[in-house]
Amino acid sequence: MDQLAEFAENRPRLLGLAYRMLGEASEAEDVLQDAYLRWARTGPVEVPAAWLTKVVTNLCLSRLGSARVRRETYVGPWLPEPVFTTGGQFGPLEQVEQRESLSLGVLVLLERLTPPERAAFVLREAFGYRHREVADVLDMDEAHARQLYRRAREHVGEPRRRFTASPGHREELVRRFLAAALEGDVAGLEGLLAEDVVAWSDGGGKVSAARRPVEGRPAVARLFIGLAAHPRATRMDVSIRTVNGEPAIVVHEAGDLYMIVCLEANDGRVTGLRSVLNPDKLAFAAAQQV
Incomplete structure (x- = not known):
């Protein structure tokens, strides 16, 4: 060879x-x-x-x-x-x-x-x-x-605890989370979140994003309900794709990759959400789609 x-x-x-x-x-x-x-x-x-x-x-x-x-x-x-x-x-x-x-x-x-x-x-x-x-x-x-x-x-601790659910169960949880957010179902969304859930957003100073972690079930639910209800959201295409080996929420705007949200779960509830919006961070993933 x-x-x-x-x-x-x-x-x-x-x-x-x-x-x-x-x-x-x-x-x-x-x-x-x-x-x-x-x-x-x-x-x-x-x-x-x-x-x-x-x-x-x-x-x-x-x-x-x-x-x-x-x-x-x-x-x-x-x-x-x-x-x-x-x-x-x-x-x-x-x-x-x-x-x-x-x-x-x-x-x-x-x-x-x-x-x-x-x-x-x-x-x-x-x-x-x-x-x-x-x-x-x-x-x-x-x-x-x-x-x-x-x-x-x-x-690192014992990360495997967060990955005990089967891929099918994880994808179903992502689908339910996405549906509740898009429908504005606050109670339904909170029911999917762990009490101590944390959401991180990486805009890198390039786009608008929370610069501190958002903590707790009510605050995280409000964050994603608000994002889904924003007028700009009507122009976006939302799908579920496999990202980093896990089902994730992928958002495009006018054909361009705008945001990827990866969920972490334990015992059937979402414990963490990591949203990447920095266009520099999304460039590699965007090129993968070409």
């Missing part, structure tokens, strides 16, 4: 790795371009997949420091770039761990981690790497790799 074909075969997995590491699909694409240039300059390697994984991981580690600095001065809540995930572009999503590690909720939790912790967590959770393999990628001994993963799990 020639080098281009070898890289193309590994590309979905590598893009999925870089995206989980960085939370930004556009940055992940840049990492893969850099990795390919290095791949094209190198001679034959014994295990191409392992070589490429190590290069991509190290490129991501070098970018995470500057990314964190940028996010500290970000206007309003920072959320990852949402991506459509039905085409296999980000690697396989058959397993629960693969899907949940791609969700916006878990990607936000990964911001708590140091770059090495994040790498250990992603390699282990999303790609099933053994501790010895993680250690090889990160150039450390196995005991250190185990410690990084343990600390990562402690900082």
Whole structure:
């Protein structure tokens, strides 16, 4: 197999790795371009997949420091770039761990981690790497790799609790939420929300969006009822699509992608909503639709 074909075969997995590491699909694409240039300059390697994984991981580690600095001065809540995930572009999503590690909720939790912790967590959770393999990628001994993963799990907590429902049940909850909001059914919408529900909106200072989290069942219900009742909403097309491995609300205006809302649920109620409106954050997803 020639080098281009070898890289193309590994590309979905590598893009999925870089995206989980960085939370930004556009940055992940840049990492893969850099990795390919290095791949094209190198001679034959014994295990191409392992070589490429190590290069991509190290490129991501070098970018995470500057990314964190940028996010500290970000206007309003920072959320990852949402991506459509039905085409296999980000690697396989058959397993629960693969899907949940791609969700916006878990990607936000990964911001708590140091770059090495994040790498250990992603390699282990999303790609099933053994501790010895993680250690090889990160150039450390196995005991250190185990410690990084343990600390990562402690900082992230137990995200699987939020993903226990089947995909069909999650989509039904999103449909009921959307219907209640569009119909102005305040009581119905509140009935779908957990008491301590939180809604985050990422406008990045580019478009109008709440710059603080909206907390509590009544306030979140009012927020989405108000959005659905806004005169501008009559010109929008609303659908449910698979985003980051989960059913999400996708809003277009005049054919342009305007907003993506990802819901997080537990015990049949919505516990969190993450709305991305920043057009820069939506550019990758918009290009996926072309």
